[in-house]
Amino acid sequence: MILVNNNSSGLERYCHCFYITFTIVFYEGRCFTGRRLEVYGDCDNFQDRGFMNRVNSVRVESGAWICFDHPDFKGQQYILERGEYPEFQRWNSHNDHMGSCRPVRMHGEHYRMQLFEGCNYTGQCMDLCDDCPFLQSRGFNTNCVNSVRVYIHTPDSFNYYRITVQRSEHTSCSASLTTLVTDAL
Incomplete structure (x- = not known):
């Protein structure tokens, strides 16, 4: 073989x-529309990558992720596993703010x-x-x-x-x- x-x-x-590889894609619009930010590892500030802190949908292509509603891994935390989240309510958020993320590694x-x-x-x-x-x-x-x-x-x-x-x-x-x-x- x-x-x-x-x-x-x-x-x-x-x-x-x-x-284990990690890939997560953030979208400004609902249902995976608008500008997008693709992340493969720790990202301490979405704005440093030219992406505003407004996230309305997420597609986790691989791995599990901890996402934070503020930059520098601060604020409310959301655990997102592989799958599609077409609107921010799907990851139990009360708003569309998200500012940083990192993959869940098994240290x-x-x-x-x-x-x-x-x-x-x-x-x-x-x-x-x-x-x-x-x-x-x-x-x-x-x-x-x-x-x-x-x-x-x-x-x-x-x-x-x-x-x-x-x-x-x-x-x-x-x-x-x-x-x-x-x-x-």
Whole structure:
């Protein structure tokens, strides 16, 4: 099974897909109309990016976000998860003010990921617990990853999630993620 097409940047790009990415889009108008501001990380002041503090609709494309009604991460907080919020009442706000945001990151938790060359967790295996921009530099000598286990450390043990990637054609790395099936074990 090929997870990235041959003209992509290879396995390091596949590995990058498993890092959590964050994207949120703010709109001045209701129902996703008007000027928009796309944010991928911490944004302490919307006005610094040329966007007024009036937000009437939000589309969270990935990740979870903490949004604040004032700049510098101050004021009323709103937790927005992936989805569409066509008007400010949908995130329980009393007005259309929003001035800053940041993604919800999981500080203090430990992760480990195992990549397997073969299906059903067979073949060459590589453990990752930090960023790895180029898998071959760590001795993973294959051009294909067919199964992945993600371990999440909880206070009492390591729990793991089995991720199975179904065979299909993927036009981009993010498209591959939509076909992931995760089973908690």
